[in-house]
Amino acid sequence: MLEHINLLKNALIQEFQPLFQQYKNDGIYACTLVFNSYMHIECAAVSTSRSIYAEEEDRAQYLAAQDRWNIQKWRYTSPLKKNSVLNRYRYALNDLAESKNSFSYSQTETAPHKTENQLQTLLDAFKQVKTVLMELYPQPSGQILFFIGLPAQPEIEIHSAHYLNPQSSLLESFINDREPKLQAVLHLKRFKLSQSDKDLLIDLAQLAEMDPYDELHMAHAAYLLTLEASFAETNLYIQRLIHAIAAMATGSKDSCAMQKYEIIERINQFYHASSYSTQPAC
Known part of the structure; x- marks a missing residue:
């Protein structure tokens, strides 16, 4: 050397x-x-x-x-x-x-x-x-x-x-x-989003758009996303968002329930443009 x-x-x-x-x-x-x-x-x-x-x-x-x-x-x-x-x-x-x-x-x-x-x-x-x-x-x-x-x-x-x-x-x-x-x-x-990042955000948005919106169902669905083999390779900030959504089911003091429009807004931040509705559900 x-x-x-x-x-x-x-x-x-x-x-x-x-x-x-x-x-x-x-x-x-x-x-x-x-x-x-x-x-x-x-x-x-x-x-x-x-x-x-x-x-x-x-x-x-x-x-x-x-x-x-x-x-x-x-x-x-x-x-x-x-x-x-x-x-x-x-x-x-x-x-x-x-x-x-x-x-x-x-x-x-x-x-x-x-x-x-x-x-x-x-x-x-x-x-x-x-x-x-x-x-x-x-x-x-x-x-x-x-x-x-x-x-x-x-x-x-x-x-x-x-x-x-x-x-x-x-x-x-x-x-x-x-x-x-x-x-x-x-x-x-x-x-910077990979195609798999974009696909995951689409999946997350579709889950949030389901009617009627249910926090526990959304949290469970987010938890299942964390179990996918490709999740570890996902954009770190998307991982944090999904973990935060999954934590809604725990009811712990560190968890924070998010409404449908809040999740959609968080997703839109990754695109710097609104691809989904950011208005609260009626």
């Missing part, structure tokens, strides 16, 4: 050192290894304070202040060459999505334990690269932010920034930029 990290570290240094050498006097504030949506390495990139538009004009300026963390607009990149040593790691994270040790958002605000997955190996190597670059191009602590650039997965960007950098105003600025993107991704995941 250590040999693997050293090889990766040396490959990364070969990519980043020319960028640091060229822009060392321009106020480098960010350094990232950019991945595309397929988890393939695209390029090494840096951004500089000199490149951001300011009152005093400079021929190097091209970047709006609000885009300081928008890596798609950064110009100072080092696309991988065919003979780059880093090419052997180009697909380093290709199977990250299937890795049992892949990152979750819950880890982003705490120091992660070392794991043997590929992303952790990359982070460990990148941390050593940072040490070497800071020795070659000394900067006060917290003046350059290092992170993994993966716009489609802001949770990984945030995690990497926490892992690679000390607390600083620069880190706070980056987190403030990525946090809304992360919340948007989590919101989409929450309401």
Whole structure:
């Protein structure tokens, strides 16, 4: 493992050192290894304070202040060459999505334990690269932010920034930029429905629409849905709704009887549009 990290570290240094050498006097504030949506390495990139538009004009300026963390607009990149040593790691994270040790958002605000997955190996190597670059191009602590650039997965960007950098105003600025993107991704995941999710919601709505509406019958029917083999794979929030309906039969203090229209309203929340009547039964 250590040999693997050293090889990766040396490959990364070969990519980043020319960028640091060229822009060392321009106020480098960010350094990232950019991945595309397929988890393939695209390029090494840096951004500089000199490149951001300011009152005093400079021929190097091209970047709006609000885009300081928008890596798609950064110009100072080092696309991988065919003979780059880093090419052997180009697909380093290709199977990250299937890795049992892949990152979750819950880890982003705490120091992660070392794991043997590929992303952790990359982070460990990148941390050593940072040490070497800071020795070659000394900067006060917290003046350059290092992170993994993966716009489609802001949770990984945030995690990497926490892992690679000390607390600083620069880190706070980056987190403030990525946090809304992360919340948007989590919101989409929450309401992203598979076909089986949609089928289950239809079944639930049909049960609620049966006349006359009976809470105990509805609770028992919901309980039977939880016994289906596919229930464990259902959207977590749909599971919670069905468990809440099933709990109506227990009469416990934690249970809450729901009327027909309340169940239909809850179902409609998953579609962001009314597919069923949301009016109380007459």
